[in-house]
Amino acid sequence: MTIFLATFAIFLLVVLGMSLGYLVKRKSLQGSCGGISSLGLEKVCNCPEPCDARKKRIAREAQRQNRII
Structure with a gap:
């Protein structure tokens, strides 16, 4: 039971740290970094119009691209 409580406390600390960040x-x-664009897809659904x-x-x-150029 002490291992479970220690593990639970560590997970709580990690979640708390992530939420504070x-x-x-x-x-x-x-x-x-990759996501769906790394698969060559522009969008998740197969809708004809975005x-x-x-x-x-x-x-x-x-x-933004027009301002840069």
């Missing part, structure tokens, strides 16, 4: 940095959570949020994101990225 998230709160302090105020940075949104992100996926892994959703409104993705359209806005694409437009913002295009504006």
